[in-house]
Amino acid sequence: MAMTDDAPRFRLRIIGVISISLFVALVARLWYLQVLNTAESEQLASANIEREVRDPAPRGRILDVNGNILVDNKVVNVVKVDKPVWDAAFPKAKRAERIATITKLAIEISRSGRLTKVAELAKAIDNASSIQEVTLAVDVDRDLVLYLGERPEEFPGVTIDQALVRDYPFGDLAAHVLGYVGRINSSEFASVKDSPKTYAPDDEIGKTGIEKIFEDELRGTPGTSVFQVTSSERVIREITERRVDPKPGHDVWLTIDINLQQLTEQELVDALVQARTQNKRNDTDPDITAPAGAAVVLDPQTGAVRAMASYPTYSPKDFVGGISQSKYDTLTSPGSYSPLTNRATEGQYAPGSTFKPFTAYGAIDKGFMGTGRLPTVDGRAFDDGVFNLAKFDRCTSGKCEFTNSRDGTGKIVTSPDVDLRKSLTVSSDTYYYRIGAEIGLSKNDRAIQTSAETFGLGRVTGVQLPSEASGLIPDKDLKKQRNKANPTAFPFGDWTTGDNINLAVGQGDVLVTPLQLANAYATLANGGHLFAPNIASQVKALDGSVVREFAPRELETINLNPAAREPIIEGLLGVTSWRDPVTDERGTGYKAFNDVRFDLNKWPIASKTGTAEVDKKADTALFIAFGPVPDPAKPNTANAVPTYAMAVVLEQSGFGGANAAPVVADTLNKVFNGRVPKAFSDRVLAACAARTSAQIAAAAARGTTGGTGSTGTTGAKSALGATGAKATPPATSTTSTTTTPPVTTTRVPLLREGESCP
Incomplete structure (x- = not known):
């Protein structure tokens, strides 16, 4: 009976011991967490309730030499999705509703002009973090903003925000120079992952042009904002003391003049259009399609690029917010x-007769003229238009007879009393065939190549633009290497006399870019200073302070042989100015410059035409000029200093003198006479067009005709079109029968202080 009474007490004692043990263990654990592990616990707690968000920084602007803004930033409407709200509205169980909403959203965005695929939209939303806002479309129109704003229940979490994107005040002008930005790809991200300006996988980066080369200067430094959030990612507050403000990027100032750029682009397009109207000389000749071309204007004294045009071109605006696949495919x-290729720096062309001055320089400088079978520089002879290689060297196979070009009747062009100067003025081919053959048969058989390389041909110029081509100056070593590496593509490995003859007239395998050609002639013009062309002049911070400046970059000073340079310059002067009063024989560029009444007495121009043969295509038309140049025949020009060098290349366009020369003649004529039209921004043109439309509407309401003059339709179109800019024609108004001006809901854009219409 006693044992029975003690059993409950024993069990209570056991329970008490267990309870006390558990309590002690709990106290010990709490003491450990609160005392020994306080720092670690605080760190874990902080990590759970803080979220860091990147704040993008404005990108720097791009300006021309006069401070005109060529690339800016503008505020646009952006469609975004608040991911937490979206996920709450469409959990995994509602997959069908989610896909339906994404599909509807893609359709509406596409209707607004931003072509969007359902799969791309879904991927963007799914790959975003749970706290992130996802950008779905950039620069959407007002109609879409209103549509989405009126239907929040149909598109949960979809919001309209505002963001900065690239803006191009002058539209497509200088597109190849400026370049564009786009979403960073994996290889680009890997190259900048350690940049102090920190990139995210969905950031934008410069893809081409100045935007790419000066990415580090233009890109701003992103800031950060830190938020406290709940476990369900609801924002409690911003921790403002830990905020880091974004720093804007720097501005890049260019050497180009947007007014001259516009003129150069317009002249280039006009020349190509005009070239297409030509008739072929023979029915068997390739069609003259004139599809593309390029032009470059340099300052020979500094190497600064004043204008650079390439056609066809594109609109950088198409890349804002991401280009559609269909546009990119086009x-x-x-x-x-x-159109995305900058032909001025990436296009490679046979230079044709524009190469002859470098052949002449090599022949004179290396002592070939007046020796062997070559005349002296001043030696004159009748050019019968035919060169027979067999008279120089054994010729048993291949082409042995080479001729000058033919005139409009099909006859080979001949010329009396041809010396070195006149050989350049009238562009005698046979004169240079002889030089090529003589040098090719000599021990110093690289004289022509050495001369071309001295003037910077066959290598990149070093301009501050990406993807520059190097051109090509072929020789026997290169020909042998090519044959060894790929005998199928290059079946012949021996350098022949015929190869040297082709090289002498800028044919065969020799290739140059328009920029290389302009730079080589600029070196001849300035007396031997070979520059790496600058297209950027300085980098400035937001406060206007100069961060970086680009002085002229002289690569080397060439000790040009006066005995070679002077007769070459004199021969090039004759291209535009020489005419035989008896026979009416003329320099190959004479007509182009006299057609525009160019004042060669005031501004003598040294120049060279080129017509390069292309296999199974119409000839490439080339022209290169520099001036003003001191002309020995004009004492008033003794102190002239060349300030412009301009090269033009027109693909499949025929003769250089007929098609490329007019571009240079008209451009330089306007430059030297101070008649370069002002380039107007798209905004100003739109404001002026709107103002004109309003004036027309008001005149119609008053019952006036408004047929001509400043308020008339004809006068308005003429004024806007006179600048060569892409003006928007004024809208045609409907005549009202009342005297009350019609009510309009469209506000007329206003011109800013100091602005005027064309």
């Missing part, structure tokens, strides 16, 4: 002739 299709 730009990259073969039939579009590569």
